[in-house]
Amino acid sequence: MEHLVITIGRENGSGGRHVGEELAKALGIKFYDKEILAETARQSGFAHEFIAENEEKKPQFFWGTGAFYMYEQPISVKLYIEQSKIIKQLAEKESCVIVGRCSDYVLHGYKNVVNVFVHAPLSARIARVAEREGLSEKDAKTRINKTDKARAAYYNYFTNQIWGEAKNYHLCVDTENLGIDGTVEMIKKYLELLKH
Amino acid sequence: MEHLVITIGRENGSGGRHVGEELAKALGIKFYDKEILAETARQSGFAHEFIAENEEKKPQFFWGTGAFYMYEQPISVKLYIEQSKIIKQLAEKESCVIVGRCSDYVLHGYKNVVNVFVHAPLSARIARVAEREGLSEKDAKTRINKTDKARAAYYNYFTNQIWGEAKNYHLCVDTENLGIDGTVEMIKKYLELLKH
Numbered sequence: 001m002e003h004l005v006i007t008i009g010r011e012n013g014s015g016g017r018h019v020g021e022e023l024a025k026a027l028g029i030k031f032y033d034k035e036i037l038a039e040t041a042r043q044s045g046f047a048h049e050f051i052a053e054n055e056e057k058k059p060q061f062f063w064g065t066g067a068f069y070m071y072e073q074p075i076s077v078k079l080y081i082e083q084s085k086i087i088k089q090l091a092e093k094e095s096c097v098i099v100g101r102c103s104d105y106v107l108h109g110y111k112n113v114v115n116v117f118v119h120a121p122l123s124a125r126i127a128r129v130a131e132r133e134g135l136s137e138k139d140a141k142t143r144i145n146k147t148d149k150a151r152a153a154y155y156n157y158f159t160n161q162i163w164g165e166a167k168n169y170h171l172c173v174d175t176e177n178l179g180i181d182g183t184v185e186m187i188k189k190y191l192e193l194l195k196h
Numbered sequence: 197m198e199h200l201v202i203t204i205g206r207e208n209g210s211g212g213r214h215v216g217e218e219l220a221k222a223l224g225i226k227f228y229d230k231e232i233l234a235e236t237a238r239q240s241g242f243a244h245e246f247i248a249e250n251e252e253k254k255p256q257f258f259w260g261t262g263a264f265y266m267y268e269q270p271i272s273v274k275l276y277i278e279q280s281k282i283i284k285q286l287a288e289k290e291s292c293v294i295v296g297r298c299s300d301y302v303l304h305g306y307k308n309v310v311n312v313f314v315h316a317p318l319s320a321r322i323a324r325v326a327e328r329e330g331l332s333e334k335d336a337k338t339r340i341n342k343t344d345k346a347r348a349a350y351y352n353y354f355t356n357q358i359w360g361e362a363k364n365y366h367l368c369v370d371t372e373n374l375g376i377d378g379t380v381e382m383i384k385k386y387l388e389l390l391k392h
Contacts, residue, residue, distance in 0.1 A: 011363070117362050117368075119362055119363050121363075162361075164361055164362050164363060165358075165360055165361055165362065166313050166315055166360050166361065166362045166365070166368035167207070167315050167317075167360060167370075169362070169368070169370070170369075170370045170373065171367075171368065171369060171370070171382075172313075172362035172365070172367065172368035173366075173367060174363075174365070174366045174367070177366065177390055178386070178389050178390070182389040182392070185385070185389055186367075186382070186385060186386065186389070189381070189382060189385045190374070190382065193374050193378040193381055193382070194373055194374070196378070
């Protein structure tokens with residue numbers, strides 16, 4: 001694979017999606033976040049809304065229903081498999097930025113993949129989510145905690161690694177002091193140094 | 197505090213000490229790693245060798261000796277307190293690079309502190325330690341696992357945070373692809389962007 005793929009893991013409210021969009025623009029390459037949902041819908045036949053509701057969630061196992069799962073994969077496992085296929089297709093086709101969905105892990109072993117994790121202190125993330133979504137600080141905090149708990153559970157379940165642990169990424173940046181533009185600059189610097 | 201302090205946490209064999217030395221040279225500021233031991237020895241009255249043997253270790257509690265510890269702090273707690281005092285003195289006195297010893301946590305709330313974590317895949321760290329210490333790969337791996345286990349236990353015990361978790365640091369860099377010089381460049385870039 002000769003393309004350059006940058007995966008971005010992100011804490012909710014850290015500006016990770018925004019960083020990814022700006023980076024893709026600066027590099028003149030494609031950007032994939034929720035776009036992966038549409039592609040999964042197209043290729044898998046699942047409804048778009050159904051995927052949006054169920055993706056990036058780890059399987060729920062209920063005691064007493066075990067017999068069912070012996071014959072049928074939980075839906076989130078099927079979605080993970082479908083999304084992973086699409087992530088690999090995208091990475092093989094062209095240079096791009098891919099946000100979330102364990103893409104760092106899915107592309108493990110591929111050359112020219114740079115894995116980035118973007119985070120920020122909770123106070124900064126509350127402020128960002130409250131403003132973006134028009135929520136109270138309390139509701140923003142609840143949303144962030146719920147989203148990050150789900151992301152961590154999803155990542156840890158499918159990868160056997162720990163979400164947000166520095167060792168899984170080539171570069172981790174706190175966006176609080178640098179902002180979106182500064183964080184993009186850091187990633188660009190990393191890519192520039194890689195070439196030497 | 198008007199000084200600039202860069203703390204560096206590091207996986208064993210990732211080149212963290214070397215990164216710190218080169219960064220301090222490039223910025224023309226002081227570098228503290230084992231130098232903190234000498235200062236702790238000077239100020240605390242503990243013997244230098246004794247500190248080297250006991251620092252960066254979490255307290256060992258043995259069942260049946262609890263009564264003793266009710267009256268006497270474990271030695272590693274005393275050393276942590278002494279080292280923390282010295283780390284704060286250094287940070288208040290002058291710009292510097294400080295390696296390890298929970299310095300990111302000790303200086304929490306201080307302005308102008310940038311916390312960096314440096315890591316690398318195990319294979320790269322084994323190669324580095326084997327060459328540096330003249331060890332077999334097997335022995336280098338044993339050394340790395342033992343050292344990092346102790347560092348993580350020490351950090352997690354005293355800080356209630358998780359060693360190597362991205363959120364504790366402003367910047368985390370994998371040294372495998374960038375090398376020492378590239379990692380120093382990344383930290384310098386971060387500092388440069390901070391000024392804007």
